[in-house]
Amino acid sequence: MANLIRNRRVEADSWLRLELGAGPNETAGALPPVPADGDVIVPLALWQARRDALAARSGKTGVWLDSKDGPESIAGDLARLPLIAINFPSIADGRGLSTARLLRERHGYTGEIRAIGTVIKDLLLGMHRCGFDAFLLRDDQDPADALLAFDELADAYQASAVETQPLFRRRLAGAR
Amino acid sequence: MSLYIYDEIDQRVVDQRVAQYRDQTQRFLAGKLSEEEFRPLRLRNGLYVQRYAPMLRVAIPYGILSSQQLRMLAHIARKYDRDYGHFSTRQNIQYNWPKLEEVPDILAELATVQMHAIQTSGNCIRNITADHFGGVARDEIVDSFVWCEIIRQWSTFHPEFNWLPRKFKIAVNGASVDRAATHVHDIGLHAVRDDKGEIGFRVVIGGGLGRTPIVGPVVREFLPWQHLLTYLEAALRVYNRYGRRDNMYKARIKILVKETGLEKFRAEVEAEWALLKDGPNTLIAEEVRRVEARFTKPAYATLPENDTALAEKLAVDTAFRNWHQRNVFPHKVPGYAAVTLSLKKSGIPPGDATSAQMDAVADLADRYSFGELRVSHEQNLVLADVRQSDLAAVWEEAKKLGFATPNIGLLTNIICCPGGDFCSLANAKSIPVALAIQERFDNLDYLHDIGELDLNISGCINACGHHHVGHIGILGVDKNSEEWYQIQVGGNQGETKQGEIRPGVAFPGASLGKVIGPSFARAEVPDVIEDLITCYLERRDSEAERFIDVVHRIGVEPFKKAVYGKPDSKSPRRSRQLATA
Numbered sequence: 001m002a003n004l005i006r007n008r009r010v011e012a013d014s015w016l017r018l019e020l021g022a023g024p025n026e027t028a029g030a031l032p033p034v035p036a037d038g039d040v041i042v043p044l045a046l047w048q049a050r051r052d053a054l055a056a057r058s059g060k061t062g063v064w065l066d067s068k069d070g071p072e073s074i075a076g077d078l079a080r081l082p083l084i085a086i087n088f089p090s091i092a093d094g095r096g097l098s099t100a101r102l103l104r105e106r107h108g109y110t111g112e113i114r115a116i117g118t119v120i121k122d123l124l125l126g127m128h129r130c131g132f133d134a135f136l137l138r139d140d141q142d143p144a145d146a147l148l149a150f151d152e153l154a155d156a157y158q159a160s161a162v163e164t165q166p167l168f169r170r171r172l173a174g175a176r
Numbered sequence: 177m178s179l180y181i182y183d184e185i186d187q188r189v190v191d192q193r194v195a196q197y198r199d200q201t202q203r204f205l206a207g208k209l210s211e212e213e214f215r216p217l218r219l220r221n222g223l224y225v226q227r228y229a230p231m232l233r234v235a236i237p238y239g240i241l242s243s244q245q246l247r248m249l250a251h252i253a254r255k256y257d258r259d260y261g262h263f264s265t266r267q268n269i270q271y272n273w274p275k276l277e278e279v280p281d282i283l284a285e286l287a288t289v290q291m292h293a294i295q296t297s298g299n300c301i302r303n304i305t306a307d308h309f310g311g312v313a314r315d316e317i318v319d320s321f322v323w324c325e326i327i328r329q330w331s332t333f334h335p336e337f338n339w340l341p342r343k344f345k346i347a348v349n350g351a352s353v354d355r356a357a358t359h360v361h362d363i364g365l366h367a368v369r370d371d372k373g374e375i376g377f378r379v380v381i382g383g384g385l386g387r388t389p390i391v392g393p394v395v396r397e398f399l400p401w402q403h404l405l406t407y408l409e410a411a412l413r414v415y416n417r418y419g420r421r422d423n424m425y426k427a428r429i430k431i432l433v434k435e436t437g438l439e440k441f442r443a444e445v446e447a448e449w450a451l452l453k454d455g456p457n458t459l460i461a462e463e464v465r466r467v468e469a470r471f472t473k474p475a476y477a478t479l480p481e482n483d484t485a486l487a488e489k490l491a492v493d494t495a496f497r498n499w500h501q502r503n504v505f506p507h508k509v510p511g512y513a514a515v516t517l518s519l520k521k522s523g524i525p526p527g528d529a530t531s532a533q534m535d536a537v538a539d540l541a542d543r544y545s546f547g548e549l550r551v552s553h554e555q556n557l558v559l560a561d562v563r564q565s566d567l568a569a570v571w572e573e574a575k576k577l578g579f580a581t582p583n584i585g586l587l588t589n590i591i592c593c594p595g596g597d598f599c600s601l602a603n604a605k606s607i608p609v610a611l612a613i614q615e616r617f618d619n620l621d622y623l624h625d626i627g628e629l630d631l632n633i634s635g636c637i638n639a640c641g642h643h644h645v646g647h648i649g650i651l652g653v654d655k656n657s658e659e660w661y662q663i664q665v666g667g668n669q670g671e672t673k674q675g676e677i678r679p680g681v682a683f684p685g686a687s688l689g690k691v692i693g694p695s696f697a698r699a700e701v702p703d704v705i706e707d708l709i710t711c712y713l714e715r716r717d718s719e720a721e722r723f724i725d726v727v728h729r730i731g732v733e734p735f736k737k738a739v740y741g742k743p744d745s746k747s748p749r750r751s752r753q754l755a756t757a
Binding site: 070091095120122125127128153154156160167168 | 185188189192193195196199200208209213216217299329330332333334335336337338339340405413416417421451455456457459460462463466
């Protein structure tokens, strides 16, 4: 089922996400094997251990960060990464929102920033404003309904990753 | 200057929020949104599920209301609730009996008068609170409401700070006396002026009550106003990234400040701020003027400084004089005064008002105070702009409504949370304790003789009743499923001493009370309070020395002795014969 929203469209997902210790015979935390081809999103620990080998693969390689991993953990590698995914372990954990804004606004990252984990309709608009442009919806979400979230609140007072000026400056510019 | 009037964008934000919340409610009722995930979403719109029914908390930004808005609150109490509302210590109003499925309709009605329930709960930036005498107090340095509104807009649906480790409360005070309890908020801002007259803020971060009460430290002595939002953004970002999320009892920013250490925390905020400073969020004079211009401005008449008829009535009418002394506050405009309508009448739960009372107060506001009023964090209503020549008439009307109890600043002006009668967090009931104390100290002469005394009651450690900063604080505790009450003395919310507030000068801050000893059964509490009062009256130098001053002078020990040290402390306490006094 297509449950990826990218740039406000439902799209097929070409990326395979790998997890630590996910194989049947692996111990917890073990680095997973990486398929030779295809696009993969690898956990940060795997990237840090084998970044040169990963970058030399034929398929594309992205990295996913957990909510505790700040942008500093990946800042030196941004030019090599077409995609960074950020995990939301629960609806309540908003650390990934700061991570995305910092990647966009401080580190100038222009690749895809994808929200993974607890990605539900009610979080999409805020994530979008923080710089996420792709959203891997949780399985129970209705993609058509979720798309409506982007237009629920037309105005934002704040400057953000998608709006460089706060409303008070935009108002002033409009009045001039 | 007092009430901010929405422009079309402000209105659209609130209208669209109603539709968004209606969709969330419908998905929940249709089973498409789990109970677990609907919970934080409804909380962000002020809807709790309480002990007996949902509770809806409606925002009253920095405590300001128009008479039209108050009539809407009355209408909602009548139509959707049991005909009353409860004004809270955060200058909001709470309804205890709305139906979950009707809340979107309530919000739609509120939006028609520029009101909402946005971020009145949940782990996000909450309603901004302020000095309830802002704009009228003689000791005001800076009108705080403009800054409150600027912060309100910045914090409304802030995309990055909507899922913080814990709730986040900001208070702003612009006078030389702190009437906004800024030292017990996550961030407290003291609007001040530097030597050149430029406005700025002293920034206090990491104060709070609850189970780890802390008087917040000053993190920055002077923040020029242009940098208000970038600095807040830096502080919130540090908190969002590094605040603890593993234990909700250690998740407030006060714990981050404490565990990180003040110097290191300050360095982290300043480092983040250095990268945001002078960026797009830097405030500009045009925006401050634009917000200022959207506030209503009372059309004050030119009046003599003192009304002669008022002086004559004060000279001959003792009851009126008592009320004037306690419930009337001096105004910076000649010939005007601010009147507190006490919601602390004996026999009524503190902060409660019926729809009829709300409508009547709205009428009073229309007739005597430019159609506006305020809610204080002490859970009273304030008519801020009354002509001195109207005070006698307002007093007569307030008496008819039961709002003229002359007890502002006195023992029976109790701050009290809803407690175990309503709240699912509470360990013990608080309202019956408040009522019993009010009944015991019902004699006004005695009450006035005791003088200024803040008595605060919380039904649990979350401290919604601010018990830590009451001169006398009462905390409901649970012992083996029984309700007990712990008593503390010596707390101070920091407002009662006049002090100068400007950069580099220490602020006469808040202090936290000390527990006097083992807890008491509910029935014993009025006796204990009476013992404390008797001890105070015996030891004060003069009437000018208040209860809190005596505690600070002689310490807690004599009070402990007065309560616990009786020869036969097990026998029923001898009650002072107040009724016959």
